[in-house]
Amino acid sequence: MRTQLYINGEWRDSENGAEFTVWNPTSGSELASVASGTSGDATAAVDAAASAQIGWAAEPPRVRSEILRHCWKNLLDHTDELADLIVSEHGKPRVDAAGEVAYAAEFFRWNAEETVRIHGTIGVSPSGGNKMIVHHPPVGVVVMVTPWNFPAAMITRKVAPALGAGNGVVIKPPKYAPLTALRVAELLSEAGVPDGLVNVVPSQNASTVFDAAIAHKATRMVSFTGSTEVGKILLRGCADRVLKVAMELGGNAPFVVFGDADVDAAVEGAMIAKMRHSAETCTAANRFLVESSVVDAFTGKLAEAMSAVKVGNGFDPEVTCGPMIDESAVESIDQLVSAAVDGGAEVVIGGSPIEGPGYFYEPTVLTGVNANADIVHHEIFGPVAPIIPFDDLDAMIEQANDTEMGLTGYVYTSDLAKGLAVSERIQAGMIGLNRGAVSDPAAPFGGMKQSGLGREGAQEGILEFCETQYIATDW
Ligand code: SIN
Numbered sequence: 475m476r477t478q479l480y481i482n483g484e485w486r487d488s489e490n491g492a493e494f495t496v497w498n499p500t501s502g503s504e505l506a507s508v509a510s511g512t513s514g515d516a517t518a519a520v521d522a523a524a525s526a527q528i529g530w531a532a533e534p535p536r537v538r539s540e541i542l543r544h545c546w547k548n549l550l551d552h553t554d555e556l557a558d559l560i561v562s563e564h565g566k567p568r569v570d571a572a573g574e575v576a577y578a579a580e581f582f583r584w585n586a587e588e589t590v591r592i593h594g595t596i597g598v599s600p601s602g603g604n605k606m607i608v609h610h611p612p613v614g615v616v617v618m619v620t621p622w623n624f625p626a627a628m629i630t631r632k633v634a635p636a637l638g639a640g641n642g643v644v645i646k647p648p649k650y651a652p653l654t655a656l657r658v659a660e661l662l663s664e665a666g667v668p669d670g671l672v673n674v675v676p677s678q679n680a681s682t683v684f685d686a687a688i689a690h691k692a693t694r695m696v697s698f699t700g701s702t703e704v705g706k707i708l709l710r711g712c713a714d715r716v717l718k719v720a721m722e723l724g725g726n727a728p729f730v731v732f733g734d735a736d737v738d739a740a741v742e743g744a745m746i747a748k749m750r751h752s753a754e755t756c757t758a759a760n761r762f763l764v765e766s767s768v769v770d771a772f773t774g775k776l777a778e779a780m781s782a783v784k785v786g787n788g789f790d791p792e793v794t795c796g797p798m799i800d801e802s803a804v805e806s807i808d809q810l811v812s813a814a815v816d817g818g819a820e821v822v823i824g825g826s827p828i829e830g831p832g833y834f835y836e837p838t839v840l841t842g843v844n845a846n847a848d849i850v851h852h853e854i855f856g857p858v859a860p861i862i863p864f865d866d867l868d869a870m871i872e873q874a875n876d877t878e879m880g881l882t883g884y885v886y887t888s889d890l891a892k893g894l895a896v897s898e899r900i901q902a903g904m905i906g907l908n909r910g911a912v913s914d915p916a917a918p919f920g921g922m923k924q925s926g927l928g929r930e931g932a933q934e935g936i937l938e939f940c941e942t943q944y945i946a947t948d949w
Pocket of ligand 1 (some may be wrong): 621623624628699722754755756757913
């Protein structure tokens with residue numbers, strides 16, 4: 475297990491020798507003590523990325539592409555080891571952790587294929603006097619702040635396109651789950667990524683590391699995945715240096731079930747949309763808007779499926795939902811549930827924290843939830859499904875859009891034309907139409923409104939890490 479900082483291809487203690495504890499959320503006990511980076515460490519990491527980036531950007535795209543492909547293979551070859559690390563520090567079921575490694579690795583394969591296709595354009599201005607050459611050089615050094623819910627995939631979704639485009643990177647991994655990040659960096663180095671290009675600076679003082687990294691004159695971009703609240707703080711910091719930003723922020727996804735939907739398929743999709751990776755995804759279905767004619771059938775079947783969820787230690791092959799990340803996560807879920815119940819919601823199943831050790835919450839289904847309840851307007855990030863019946867299509871759409879968030883939405887209907895029309899009216903960057911999962915390295919992942927800026931994955935994802943330069947010429 476790597477527990478030091480990874481800077482310029484070397485393992486180092488932090489400048490002042492400080493460390494912090496990483497906890498195992500399943501047992502509540504100490505998992506590791508990890509070096510806690512300082513502002514000096516952050517500066518050293520940006521220095522390293524800046525000098526490595528120059529040679530890397532000058533490499534032919536084919537060379538960068540081949541190295542990215544080796545990264546894909548090397549991550550996959552270490553699936554067992556990485557999955558074990560993910561379960562240890564995040565707690566998700568082992569099968570989900572292995573799925574995350576495949577997802578994480580795929581970002582390298584996809585971007586290896588895109589690296590040789592970062593094309594520009596050439597055009598003639600309407601006046602005829604100017605030939606306009608447009609091309610896409612790399613941004614330079616990118617600072618990445620990544621979340622704990624996908625300790626591997628949220629790193630590779632940023633690092634793979636950034637490297638493909640010719641950038642150097644400094645990663646500030648989450649304090650809850652830095653071990654996977656450190657091992658991923660080592661595996662990338664084994665796969666041929668040059669020293670200094672990828673640096674990892676865990677820290678218990680995230681803002682100290684972030685502030686120093688963005689103050690460095692070589693830093694040109696920040697890519698963040700996390701809450702909208704933190705994203706706004708980072709954006710303010712970036713404003714002072716007018717840094718390019720990519721922000722994957724919070725969600726509050728409506729999951730709409732029409733009366734003509736196949737209820738079994740809707741429940742199957744709902745379980746994926748709600749419970750994937752222990753219900754701790756920003757794409758998670760946060761509120762279920764169900765047409766009155768099927769609300770009883772849907773509620774009954776969803777409650778049955780939620781009762782079959784086995785909560786516990788992710789290393790137990792029977793377990794399908796692991797712990798929440800810490801005690802305060804459990805408390806905040808419980809507060810939302812209690813407030814909804816005080817406001818008139820009925821608990822169909824669950825509704826309480828599970829006694830420790832570890833930080834667990836019962837899979838919960840609530841009905842009769844008031845449309846104004848906090849649980850409808852806050853990201854739950856836990857295994858709770860609030861159900862709200864609807865009768866009127868326009869009122870339902872208004873309700874679905876009554877949020878500052880706009881990451882994901884889900885629609886279930888057997889009428890494809892209606893499904894597409896409703897999808898278009900939901901203000902979200904991604905819609906699952908008769909599907910409970912939207913994530914795909916080949917698709918543009920990202921949100922509207924306060925759910926973010928920019929896209930990750932797809933061609934859009936690699937262009938985020940590029941500048942656009944236009945050369946005016948004639949001949
Ligand atoms: C996230 O929760 O931040 C990402 C979810 C995903 O990629 O599926």
